[in-house]
Each structure stands twice: as structure tokens, then as C-alpha cells.
Amino acid sequence: xxxxxxxxxxxxxxxxxxxxxxxxxxxxxxxxxxxxxxxxxxxxxxxxxxxxxxxxxxxxxxxxxxxxxxxxxxxxxxxxxxxxxxxxxxxxxxxxxxxxxxxxxxxxxxxxxxxxxxxxxxxxxxxxxxxxxxxxxxxxxxxxxxxxxxxxxxxxxxxxxxxxxxxxxxxxxxxxxxxxxxxxxxxxxxxxxxxxxxxxxxxxxxxxxxxxxxxxxxxxxxxxxxxxxxxxxxxxxxxxxxxxxxxxxxxxxxxxxxxxxxxxxxxxxxxxxxxxxxxxxxxxxxxxxxxxxxxxxxxxxxxxxxxxxxxxxxxxxxxxxxxxxxxxxxxxxxxxxxxxxxxxxxxxxxxxxxxxxxxxxxxxxxxxxxxxxxxxxx
Numbered sequence: 001x002x003x004x005x006x007x008x009x010x011x012x013x014x015x016x017x018x019x020x021x022x023x024x025x026x027x028x029x030x031x032x033x034x035x036x037x038x039x040x041x042x043x044x045x046x047x048x049x050x051x052x053x054x055x056x057x058x059x060x061x062x063x064x065x066x067x068x069x070x071x072x073x074x075x076x077x078x079x080x081x082x083x084x085x086x087x088x089x090x091x092x093x094x095x096x097x098x099x100x101x102x103x104x105x106x107x108x109x110x111x112x113x114x115x116x117x118x119x120x121x122x123x124x125x126x127x128x129x130x131x132x133x134x135x136x137x138x139x140x141x142x143x144x145x146x147x148x149x150x151x152x153x154x155x156x157x158x159x160x161x162x163x164x165x166x167x168x169x170x171x172x173x174x175x176x177x178x179x180x181x182x183x184x185x186x187x188x189x190x191x192x193x194x195x196x197x198x199x200x201x202x203x204x205x206x207x208x209x210x211x212x213x214x215x216x217x218x219x220x221x222x223x224x225x226x227x228x229x230x231x232x233x234x235x236x237x238x239x240x241x242x243x244x245x246x247x248x249x250x251x252x253x254x255x256x257x258x259x260x261x262x263x264x265x266x267x268x269x270x271x272x273x274x275x276x277x278x279x280x281x282x283x284x285x286x287x288x289x290x291x292x293x294x295x296x297x298x299x300x301x302x303x304x305x306x307x308x309x310x311x312x313x314x315x316x317x318x319x320x321x322x323x324x325x326x327x328x329x330x331x332x333x334x335x336x337x338x339x340x341x342x343x344x345x346x347x348x349x350x351x352x353x354x355x356x357x358x359x360x361x362x363x364x365x366x367x368x369x370x371x372x373x374x375x376x377x378x
Contacts, residue, residue: 010049063081070336075319090120095184130371135226139174139178162191175218199221202299205301254340268290309346329354334352334353337353
């Protein structure tokens, strides 16, 4: 099995390293003049082909990578990111255990804390470890979404691959927790059962319709992305799961509503007695709003952190203003920043943005999406 990794020349690493080190010293005045640190990094690069970030550089780099995330609307809080430095770990067992501990700490009893755990980086002589799973928490999908799927249709290929690999499957509900798939250095990918105590789930009910409880809908509290690479100053950390907290539309307008996910809009419309004979009745729109009301109501009732798209849109504009006052340009991808419902009712809709690349960022490397679907897992 071939794992595709990004490769950089020493000259490219130095260019990115110099840019980041100067940024770090400029934004952390206690660090002083960067010349001594730049000389040390250059010498280490010449000797080993790579260099090691100081703990302070790692923390700032992970936070700046969030600040640079063009697709994230919640960047106002970038400087609050908790960084768990686990760079000494490259073995799958250790990584899986720390991923589950990450979930426990980030959940924080429902008061979700933005958190990242950083494992061993790529080195010139070997790639670093990988987390194949798209997120630390994913629900199984049994079947073919073109016909009938129980659970999350997006995860049907991964579920099938795990079953072939020896996973016995869950009880067969729409919300069975999938194992976490981790590949350690010089190892093949392996799966690890997700401990129940590491995952807080929120039952989804409607504020006005009591019958929704019959569906036994739920969703997990922490959206921890795990198949993106953290890049800081030319160094690649391919296993660095990170989370903020959910915006309600991620669950109510995408995860539960998309036709290739849970596809709940027809069921919601029937529950509400809406006319589904024609799309001109706007039954999809009405069902979508009620599903999103249910998500926000349920997280609030459970005391679990969640943002709504109107508040988060205003906060994003506050982030833009704050960054501009500091002389920093903010990149953004309009198609991701604008919420998937009521876009024109939010202030982020009525602006244009530039999708700015950065050498300190979270990126999908080649093969990451295929691995998340379990391709070549068996």
C-alpha cells in the first residue's frame, strides 16, 4: 500500500521556516530578536534535513494555522486553542489512546474547548503517523445509500472496509460509533474501538413537537477533524486532530439533512404535515428550519456548546475587523463561510473574500479523502 505524502526540499522548508520564525518573533515580543533562532534552525536543517519547533512555536503555529483556515467561520477564538504536544508518539496504540483522551478533555462536560493534539511529524527518512478517519467520532453506515442505508451513508464505504477487516459491527442502529483507524510509523492501519465514555452525545428533540423523541435522533458534541495535516513553517504534522465546537447548521443542514448523509427532510416534512407534492410549497425549506431549531434547542437543553449561524456570522466580521486593525489580511472561502441556510440573512453573505494560501495551515494531503472512505484499508 502506497501512502502519498507531500515532499519538500530543504530549500522549501527553510523558506517556510524563516517566514514562520519571523512571524513568531514579531507576534511574541518576549521572544526577542529572531536572528539567533534562525541561525539555529538553518544549522539544524543543514545537518538533519528538518528542524524541531520549540513548545512555544508549536502552540503559536497551531493557533496561527486556525487563524489562517479559509473555510472556518469560527476563527475569532483562534488564540484560545489548547495545544496538546504529543510529538514523541508515533505508535498507533499510543496515538489512539491519546485521541480518545483528546475527546474527553475537549468535551469538558459539555463546555466544549477548542483543542488540538499534535503527534510525530514527517521526517526526511520516513513519513509520520496517519489517522485515516475523517473525524475522531463517526457513525457507521450499513448498506448502499443509493438504495437503503442504516446510519450515515457517507461512512458506508469505511464501514464495509472495517467489517471486512474484522470489526464485528455495532448493534445496527443509525448511530453506531465507528472504530478509529490509525496508522503508526512503519505499520499498517489498524482500528480501535471508540470508548463510550469518550463520546458525549446529545439527544435531538423538537421544542414544540414531542413525537420527535420516537426517532431517537442524536449527535456527538465534539467535531474533531482528524485527517488533515498541520503545516507549520515547512514541518508537516500529518496526525494532528483538532476541534472547535459545532455550528448548528453543520448538523441540522448538512449531517442530518443532506441526501447522501441521513436525508431526514422528507421524514421531518411528514412529521410536520407539510405538502410535499411540489417543491414550490417550500416544504424542504420549512423542514430544514425546523430541523435546525431542533438541533439548537437540544444542545442548549443538554448544556452543550453550540453556535448558531447568525451569531457566528457576526463574530466572523468581528474577527475580520480585529485582524485588519492588527495589519493582518484574512483569507476566506465564500462558499464555506456563508451558512448553508438563510445565507442572505447573515452579514457574511454580502461581502467578497480572497482565498489566501498560507504556509502555516491545515491542509488535506493527497490520499486523505480516499483513506477516510477506507479505500485500500483491506
